[in-house]
Amino acid sequence: MFGRNHVYYKIVLKIITLGLSITIIIPVILILFGFDYLEIVTVGNIVSFLLVGILASFLLYFVSTSILKTVFDDIKDRINSVKEYTEQKNFSELDINEVLEECQFPIEGSDPVSDISTELNKFIEAMIKGMYNEYFSRETMEAFSAELNITDLSDKILSYLMSMTNSNAGLLVTKEEGAFIVRANKYIESPNRLLESGILKDCLENQKSATVLFDKQVHIDTTLIKFSPKSIKVEPIVYKGNTLGAILIASNSAYDQTMWRDTLFLLRHTMAIGLYNAINHERIKKIAKRDPLTNTFNRNYGMQLSEELLQKARDLKGDLSILMFDIDKFKDINDTHGHQAGDYILKRLVDVIQNLIRKDDLMFRYGGDEFVVSFYGMNEDVLKNKVKLIQQKVKEFKFKFDNTAIKVELSQGG
Numbered sequence: 163m164f165g166r167n168h169v170y171y172k173i174v175l176k177i178i179t180l181g182l183s184i185t186i187i188i189p190v191i192l193i194l195f196g197f198d199y200l201e202i203v204t205v206g207n208i209v210s211f212l213l214v215g216i217l218a219s220f221l222l223y224f225v226s227t228s229i230l231k232t233v234f235d236d237i238k239d240r241i242n243s244v245k246e247y248t249e250q251k252n253f254s255e256l257d258i259n260e261v262l263e264e265c266q267f268p269i270e271g272s273d274p275v276s277d278i279s280t281e282l283n284k285f286i287e288a289m290i291k292g293m294y295n296e297y298f299s300r301e302t303m304e305a306f307s308a309e310l311n312i313t314d315l316s317d318k319i320l321s322y323l324m325s326m327t328n329s330n331a332g333l334l335v336t337k338e339e340g341a342f343i344v345r346a347n348k349y350i351e352s353p354n355r356l357l358e359s360g361i362l363k364d365c366l367e368n369q370k371s372a373t374v375l376f377d378k379q380v381h382i383d384t385t386l387i388k389f390s391p392k393s394i395k396v397e398p399i400v401y402k403g404n405t406l407g408a409i410l411i412a413s414n415s416a417y418d419q420t421m422w423r424d425t426l427f428l429l430r431h432t433m434a435i436g437l438y439n440a441i442n443h444e445r446i447k448k449i450a451k452r453d454p455l456t457n458t459f460n461r462n463y464g465m466q467l468s469e470e471l472l473q474k475a476r477d478l479k480g481d482l483s484i485l486m487f488d489i490d491k492f493k494d495i496n497d498t499h500g501h502q503a504g505d506y507i508l509k510r511l512v513d514v515i516q517n518l519i520r521k522d523d524l525m526f527r528y529g530g531d532e533f534v535v536s537f538y539g540m541n542e543d544v545l546k547n548k549v550k551l552i553q554q555k556v557k558e559f560k561f562k563f564d565n566t567a568i569k570v571e572l573s574q575g576g
Contacts, residue, residue, distance in 0.1 A: 369400055
């Protein structure tokens with residue numbers, strides 16, 4: 163029915179041993195109380211003692227197994243409770259503390275059963291927390307991986323982390339091409355100034371986590387954060403050994419270190435993967451929008467922006483001028499000085515023109531040596547002067563390639 167290692171086998175064996183021991187213990191006790199040995203040790207008495215021992219064995223067996231059945235049924239019910247809770251479709255609606263309270267065994271006193279209950283509670287807690295962590299890791303991975311807009315993703319990560327750690331302010335920055343960019347900000351008054359702080363720079367440059375605690379007499383500069391925090395946490399975001407950025411969060415109460423460790427365990431990897439994908443997506447989008455030689459917008463994206471400007475002018479009844487410039491005798495420059503010289507002329511020409519137009523003016527390479535510049539909200543007289551200025555500055559600029567001066571002039575149409 164059950165093997166030698168089965169718990170009931172061990173119980174039965176011990177109970178039978180105890181029952182048979184009664185056969186010996188009873189006559190010994192009677193002799194100790196002064197009864198005559200010869201009167202006690204008779205065949206009839208020995209059979210009686212043996213029957214008493216067997217009866218005691220059966221009684222002990224049934225009582226013990228009944229108690230054990232109650233204990234094991236309780237264990238079974240608790241495990242089924244764990245299963246029932248963890249099979250919920252939406253784990254986020256469950257309070258993990260309520261789940262633990264419902265599923266764990268009550269501990270009363272100090273005895274072997276309580277000791278077993280304590281160990282089982284540890285197991286149940288580890289199992290539920292493991293499932294909880296797995297669920298949220300999967301959920302955050304799906305949420306963060308699905309979002310490729312780096313601004314929206316950064317805001318989502320920061321909001322999620324602040325919510326899970328009960329933080330009151332936070333900042334997420336990314337490191338791209340050596341520069342630090344603020345991607346998300348919650349209640350930080352001067353995020354760019356905070357980038358210069360030693361704690362954040364050390365985190366970004368050396369991949370170091372940091373915790374800063376403030377006592378009641380110390381207040382952080384309120385031009386940086388809108389309240390006086392009790393604790394600040396800084397955590398680098400690292401993917402495959404490369405620093406992608408960092409998160410700074412602040413709270414008006416001290417952080418629970420266990421909660422912080424568990425939260426980071428859940429989010430560190432998913433944050434890094436999500437940001438890595440979003441940064442690469444943004445980089446690819448930039449490449450797709452730019453002309454690789456001059457780094458101005460390319461024709462496709464430039465035409466798209468021009469359509470948007472045209473619609474804006476129609477809606478607001480504003481002035482919009484779209485002009486095309488091209489280099490006079492550009493083919494002759496290529497034929498005479500080579501295509502590398504032609505590439506140099508195009509790049510330097512873009513620099514000259516961009517220094518002369520407004521930040522909001524649109525410039526893109528239409529093709530070859532042709533460039534389009536769109537001016538919104540510029541009246542006709544100002545526009546004519548602007549065109550003359552561009553042509554004059556280009557004509558005066560000293561284009562020099564391989565120690566050879568090259569004369570460049572622009573023609574304009576529109």
